[in-house]
Amino acid sequence: MRVLLVLLQLLVSAAVVGQRLPVPNRLNLAGLYQTQQLALAEARREGDSLRLYVRFPSSGGLHLPRQPLRIVVWATYDARQPLWQDTVRQTTPQQRDPEQPVWLDFCVPAAALQSAKLLAVWPSNTMPDNPGSAAWLALTPEVLNRPFVLTDSSNQPLLRRYLLADEVVQIDCYGPDRPATLRRYPDDFAPALPPHTNPTIQGPSSRTLSAQAVTELRAGQWLRVTEPGLYTLQVADAPPMGLLVQSSTFPEVRTATELIEPLRYLSTSAERERLLRAESPKRAVDQFWLRAAADQQPVARQLIRTFYGRVANANRLFSAHKPGWMTDRGLLYLVLGPPERVLRTSTEERWEYNDPVQGGPYVFRPKPSTFAPEYYELVRRPEYEWLWFRAVEQWRKGLTVPQGAAR
Structure with a gap:
């Protein structure tokens, strides 16, 4: 399938500067966790410019090439007004498949981003009703x-x-x-604790890691990493990039161990031990879900699709120094589902659910690192305990299935 590459030219004129836009932290960013329509962005420094690479899931809703794109930069999530903004016009091929992803490739002046922390690009003259349709990029020093x-x-x-x-x-x-260096680090990180647990029971985590292996490379060459683990890639003296290397089926889970491990959020350690020691662990996992569904196979199949679909999505969305399902946000995503409302400020990310079974709100605080520049940790509270066990019980009674699923 051919991916459409769209090359954009940045307008020198900033005619849209001064137009009032919504405050970033008042936007509901829940759409960022809808993986089916997720727009993505990355950047590369090029002298006095920053080149942006943006991917929209398809061109169907972009109205290209008639509609220009807006690029807006904020100093913080709390900013009342943009720090800088401009319009990007485009030249596109006349023939394109609206079902294929659209790639955008353009430069912005680095000087306009010196005090910036957040950037968004979207195909509209106004902020979209669903901010999840925009491509967002945290402008960290890295x-x-x-x-x-x-x-x-x-x-x-x-x-x-x-x-x-x-x-x-x-x-x-x-x-x-230029010379490049690939370093491998220990990756024995523990899965997230339940939201009501005192995090001190897990013990303090090390603030530094020592490289276990170092490989010298050259920028521009092809790279193949054969061993799963945690790595950094650094070119010359530029900031390093953290990389998590996983099996070829990632973000999906396929092996018996991969299927059983996320069940720690719904089961006891004794139950997981029995699953792992079963003559056929995969069949034992099927039986776990069949019991939850009261021996109703259609419901069991739906439970399996829902749970392991969330595992894969959490891996896509939240993977950092460990797979996404093991992170704090991945924990809530698996058991409670995607939040209906996500609010961000400079100091926190807040998840809210409409269904009282999910409870909340849940507050996450940023804890960035070389390996995970956009990592968040949950603020755990004892009052979550009853809500958490009620949500787990919904799974164990086969009640956590989408409306309309066969029973």
Whole structure:
């Protein structure tokens, strides 16, 4: 399937500057966690410019080429007005498949981003009703100064922070080839604790990690990492990029161990031990879900699709120094589902649900690192305990299935 590449030209005129826009932290960003229509962005520093690579899931709703794109930059999530904004006009081929992804590739002046923390691009003259249809990029120092992106075998940017074992990628660096270093680190991180648990029971985590292996490379060359684990990739003295390398089926889970591990959020350690020691662990997993569905196979199949679909989506959305399902946001995503409302400020991300079974609101605080520049940790509270066990009980009684599912 051919992916449509759209090259954009940035207007010098900033005619739209001054138009009032909604406050970023008042926007409901829940659409960012709807993976079916997720727009993505990445960046590479090129001298006095920042090149943006933006991917929209399809051109069907973009009205290209008639509709220009808006690029808006804020100093913080709390800012009342944009720091800078402009319109991007485009030249596009006359023939295109509206069902195929659309790639946007253009530069913005780095000087306009010096004090910026957040950037959004969307195909409209006003902020979309659903901010999830925009491509958002946190302008961390690493993003603003990294001179390379990773591209796949079709020379398209990966737009993700994980690689697959034996996947071939290229270090696409601006300017002359420079030395690059790949470092591997320990990756024995624990899954998230339930939202009511005192996090101190897990013990303090190390603030630093020592590299277990170092490989010297050159920017511009093809790269293949064969061993799953946690890595950083650094070109010359530029900020490093954290990379999580997983099995070739990631973000899906297929093996018996991969299917059983996320069940820790719904089961006891004794139950998981029995599943792992079963003569046929995969069949034992099927039996786990069949019991939850009161021996109704259609309901069991729906439970399996829902739960492991969320595992895969959490891996796509939240993978950092560990797979997404193991993170705090992945924990809530699996058991409670995607939030109906997501609000962000400079100091927190807040999830809200309409269904009282899910409870909340749930507050996450940013805890960035080299491996996970957009990582958030849940603020755990004892009062979540009753809500949490009620949500788990819904799964164990086969009640957590979409409306209209066969029974």
